[in-house]
Amino acid sequence: MTDARSIVSSPAALRAQIRDGQFTGPTAGHGGDALQANLVILAGDDASAFLRFCQANPRPCPLLAVGEPGDPTLPTLGDIDLRHDVPRYRVWRDGALADEPTDIAALWQDDMVSFALGCSFSFEDALTRAGIPVRHQTAGxxxxxxxxxxxxxxxxxxxxxxxxxxxxxxxxxxxxxxxxxxxxxxxxxxxxxxxxxxxxxxxxxxxxxxxxxxxxxxxxxxxxxxCGVTPQAAITAAKPALAITHAPGHMLVTDIPSGQAERRLTGVHTG
CATH class of the missing domain: 3.30.2040.10 (PSTPO5379-like domain)
Incomplete structure (x- = not known):
């Protein structure tokens, strides 16, 4: 199984390893300069309210893409299947953490809406190239x-x-x-x-x-x-019946180079 010292530089190769259960760790330093994303999945009225929360708090919750109800893909971000492509998820029930699976296919519902939010891992490649230490990466x-x-x-x-x-x-x-x-x-x-x-x-x-x-x-x-873990604190307060997020540090790695994100992702994109 891939560990933090075995760097996977291709976003597609990394997602393939995640889908096969070969990569289950934090994604910092992996995927090269690819834009990484936090993930929140909610259903029904909870999804509508959460969209307003993101719009009210763009600094911790910068919207990269919003999926169509029931659709686990986000084509604007790459060849992605949200049921399988995050190395570790968190499942929340009534605001309490219930599980941390590596696949959520069995939990997927037809009314679920996915939110991909920007992640600070996306600028770490630029820091490294500038000679600025990213200590959690070097420490594994x-x-x-x-x-x-x-x-x-x-x-x-x-x-x-x-x-x-x-x-x-x-x-x-x-x-x-x-x-x-x-x-x-x-x-x-x-x-x-x-x-x-x-x-x-x-x-x-x-x-x-x-x-x-x-x-x-x-x-x-x-x-x-x-930090894009801010929504997880909000989920504990809102207590939706079911919510799914990434586990902190275990991000969705997209096909978008971080340096091109502003040009390619303007505003909120539906899947």
Whole structure:
């Protein structure tokens, strides 16, 4: 089975391994410069309310594509079948985490609507090419993610805290990272905070709410980006009867190069 040290550079090859059950780990560093996506799947009125939540909170929830009801494909993003192409999913029932399967074909319903949301993994290739360390990749870990005390804008039943991902880097690299990531608004754009984590309600950097503990070196400062796990916090508050998401760090890898996302994906696309 492919592990974090065996890099898969082709998005299509990576999805093929995921479909065959040969890749079940975090996708950071895999797929080359491909745009990666968070996933939320809801049905009926819950889907309509969640669309409004995304529109009210574009920083953590940048919409890449919205599927047609009952259709598990997203043609604008590639040859994708959402029932099989995420390495690990989360199944939520009445707002509680019920399971983390590697395939959701048995759960698919005719009224389900899928939402692909931008992911910060999409700009990590650009950071690496600029010589900025991406420490969770080199350590073979999942990115650390934290619930903050910053509130999202509610929409219907959906509300909750902003979740952020964190990358520690030398202070001298932080300004360049901001400049680079600002060019990727569909991957959350520039950081929302850098420096003291307590200013956004994070008590202990070494105890993330999602993902793995960070690799922080002497001279590093923490840099925080809005994170597409934010909807999972909103799902726990909204308590829909059934919701399906990606497991944090286990993303949908698309066929869209990250540098072309703005040109090829303008606004909300239906599948």
């Amino acid at each position: 870990r999942n990115v650390p993610m934290y619930r903050t005390d910053l509130a999202t804008r509610p929409a219907g039943r959906f509300s909750g805290p902003l979740v952020v991902s964190m990358r520690a880097m030398p202070a001298a690299d932080a300004i360049e990272a901001i400049t680079i990531c600002d060019r990727f608004p569909l991957a959350h754009g520039a950081p929302v905070h850098l420096g003291d984590p307590s200013e956004i309600g994070i008590a202990d950097l070494h105890a993330p709410d999602y993902g793995d503990a960070p690799d922080i070196r002497p001279g590093d400062i923490p840099v925080f980006w809005a």
